[in-house]
Amino acid sequence: MRQETGRLAYEAGRAAEGAVERIYARAGRQIIARRWRGPAGEIDLVARDGAEIIFIEVKASRTHAEAAQHLSAQQMGRIYRSASAFLAGEPLGQLTPVRxxxxxxxxxxxxxILENAFAA
Incomplete structure (x- = not known):
């Protein structure tokens, strides 16, 4: 039973990421990585919009409010650290415009979609 629940959650997450990816693609943004794994953890989607790199975290739940509650400060820190590693491969490195x-x-x-959601 537990394996089935885990498999269903995995498939639901993949479906949510696919739907989000299609929105970005329709807006003209190129998806350059899916489930990119950095030293601190995974980034669901990475898109390019001109010179800007967009790191996208996908959260799914019964409501949008519940989904938003699943993103912790600790997880944001892991995403920042992995994003920093991703930027090491970009021509401008850490000077690359990001969101x-x-x-x-x-x-x-x-x-x-909450653009620039990590901004203070």
Whole structure:
């Protein structure tokens, strides 16, 4: 039973990421990495918009509010550290313009994208 629940959660996460990816692609942003694994953890999607790199964290739950609650400060720190490693491979390195988006997916499959969500 537990393996089945884990498999279903994995597949739901993949479906949510695919739906978010299609939104970015339709907006003309090139997806350059999926489930990119850095030293501190995974980044769900990485997109390029001109010179800017967009790191996208996808959160799915019954409601958008519940999905947003699943993103912790600790997880944001891990995403920052992995993003820094990703930028090491970019021509401008740490000087590359970046933004961190969060895509919230509710139980009905509706998507709300919070651009620059990590900004203070």
């Amino acid at each position: 961190f988006d969060v895509a919230l997916v509710n139980g009905a499959g509706e998507i709300e």
